Amino acid sequence: MDFRLEDIDDAEVERRLSIVEPLTDAVRELVDAVIRTEVDDAELVAAREQIEAIVARLRAQQKDKGYGVSFTRDFTGMPWGNAATGARNAVAPPLRIKKVDGVTRADVVLGAAYEGPGGHVHGGIAALLLDQLVGETAAADHMPSFTGTLTVRYLRPTPLGPVTLEGRVTGTDGRKTFVHGELSDADGVTVEAEAIMIQPKHFPARDAIISTIAKLENERS
Numbered sequence: 001m002d003f004r005l006e007d008i009d010d011a012e013v014e015r016r017l018s019i020v021e022p023l024t025d026a027v028r029e030l031v032d033a034v035i036r037t038e039v040d041d042a043e044l045v046a047a048r049e050q051i052e053a054i055v056a057r058l059r060a061q062q063k064d065k066g067y068g069v070s071f072t073r074d075f076t077g078m079p080w081g082n083a084a085t086g087a088r089n090a091v092a093p094p095l096r097i098k099k100v101d102g103v104t105r106a107d108v109v110l111g112a113a114y115e116g117p118g119g120h121v122h123g124g125i126a127a128l129l130l131d132q133l134v135g136e137t138a139a140a141d142h143m144p145s146f147t148g149t150l151t152v153r154y155l156r157p158t159p160l161g162p163v164t165l166e167g168r169v170t171g172t173d174g175r176k177t178f179v180h181g182e183l184s185d186a187d188g189v190t191v192e193a194e195a196i197m198i199q200p201k202h203f204p205a206r207d208a209i210i211s212t213i214a215k216l217e218n219e220r221s
C-alpha cells in the first residue's frame, strides 16, 4: 500500500488545497455540464477539442500510477486521489467527513453525475460514501481499519440533491470495530449500513512513517 511521509506543515497543506480544490470543482462542473448540456453537435465537437488540449497540458508531467496517500508529520492525511473523498478527484463528490466526539458526519450535494434510477442516487454511490464513512469512523490513533464486511440496506430511493451521512462505532472485539452508518435526505434515513472494520495484523507502512518522523525529530533536536 502506497503511504508516504511529506515533511510539510498544515499551512502548506492548506496552500496546496487552495490550488487543487478549485481545479477539481471546475472538473466536476465540466462533468455535470457534459451530462446536462443541450447544445448542438458542432458545439459538442468544439468542446471536446478544447478539453483534449487541456488533458494534454496536464499530462506534460504525470505520476506513474495512482496518487497514493501522503501524511504530514502530524498525520494530516492527503488521500487526494481517493475515489470517495479525494481533493484532486473530480469523480468523487465534494465529501468532507468530520469527526466530533466519535461521531462522523458529512453534508454533500449529489448531482447528475451520481444518478442511478432516474432522479435518484445510484446504489453503488451510496455504498461508496457509506464505505468511506465507516472507514473514517473506525480509524483511531493514526491506524486505519479496512472494510472486512459492509452490509448495505436500501430503505427507499435517495433523491439527487443534498444528503447527510452519519456514522458511529457500535462495538469492538479485538482488532474488529463494528460501525453503523446512515445516509439521509431531508425526510430521514434512506440507506443504512453495518460494517465490520478490521485493523490489519501487519501494517508496515505506518511503522515506516512513524520511524521516519522519529528520525526527522532527532535530526532537528
Ligand SMILES: CCCCCCCCCCCCCCCC(=O)SCCNC(=O)CCNC(=O)[C@H](O)C(C)(C)COP(=O)(O)OP(=O)(O)OC[C@H]1O[C@@H](n2cnc3c(N)ncnc32)[C@H](O)[C@@H]1OP(=O)(O)O
Binding pocket: 003, 071, 077, 131, 132, 133, 134, 135, 136, 139, 142, 143, 144, 145, 146, 147, 148, 149, 174, 175, 176, 196, 198, 199, 200, 201, 202, 205, 206, 209
Ligand atoms: C500510515 C497512517 C495511517 C493513518 C490512517 C488514517 C485513516 C483514515 C481513514 C481511511 C478511511 C478509508 C475508508 C476506506 C475503506 C476501504 O474501502 S478499505 C478497502 C476495502 N477492503 C479491503 O480491501 C480489505 C481486504 N482484506 C484484507 O486486507 C484483510 O482480509 C483484512 C480485512 C485486513 C483482515 O486481515 P487480517 O488482519 O489478516 O485478519 P485475520 O487475522 O484473519 O482476522 C481478524 C479477525 O477479523 C475477522 N475477519 C477477517 N476478515 C473478515 C471479513 N472480511 N469480514 C468480517 N470479519 C473478518 C476474523 O474472523 C478475525 O476475527 P476473530 O477471530 O478475531 O474474532
